[in-house]
Amino acid sequence: MPVVIDGNNLLYAARDVEDPALLIGRSMLCDTLGKWARRYNEEVHVVFDGPSPSAPLAAQIGHPDIQVTYSGAGISADAIVIDILETHSAARRMVVVSTDHDIIRVAKRRRAKSVRSEEFWAALKKDLARPLPKRPEPEEKEAGLSSEATQRWLEEFGLNELPEKQPNGFEGVDQLPRPRDV
Numbered sequence: 029m030p031v032v033i034d035g036n037n038l039l040y041a042a043r044d045v046e047d048p049a050l051l052i053g054r055s056m057l058c059d060t061l062g063k064w065a066r067r068y069n070e071e072v073h074v075v076f077d078g079p080s081p082s083a084p085l086a087a088q089i090g091h092p093d094i095q096v097t098y099s100g101a102g103i104s105a106d107a108i109v110i111d112i113l114e115t116h117s118a119a120r121r122m123v124v125v126s127t128d129h130d131i132i133r134v135a136k137r138r139r140a141k142s143v144r145s146e147e148f149w150a151a152l153k154k155d156l157a158r159p160l161p162k163r164p165e166p167e168e169k170e171a172g173l174s175s176e177a178t179q180r181w182l183e184e185f186g187l188n189e190l191p192e193k194q195p196n197g198f199e200g201v202d203q204l205p206r207p208r209d210v
Contacts, residue, residue, distance in 0.1 A: 062091025
């Protein structure tokens, strides 16, 4: 579900909630959002007010797992977020994070879910504080058996003497297709 965020709005909400000694800026905000986006496989688009900083600074502020946009001089981030809502083909699948009344009104009209910035920040921090879920499958199931383990199982079942050319055209056990290769 795409999440569109009024960046400055969320930044101020985070500063209001967090310890004043913690100096939250755009970089820390984007890093936190990026960690959340990666963990929950969410598509996140943050829109900040103002012109884009220089390329090196923009790269430092951003995060590879989120999209960051700057509204540009003379245009508000609110206008960009509203434009995204108005033009998105599946706005009802979106979550919009802002406390701006105009954005909330447009989100409601387009049937997007709106979340107030302070509520989103609290939920995000709570999500990130949870331990990572345990892997449901053993690593061996994803990676496959080692060649030694494969050989032991072949010997166990009496299949260690395979003909040179298999009827399916593959040579030897190492050439058999794995489910992810098919």
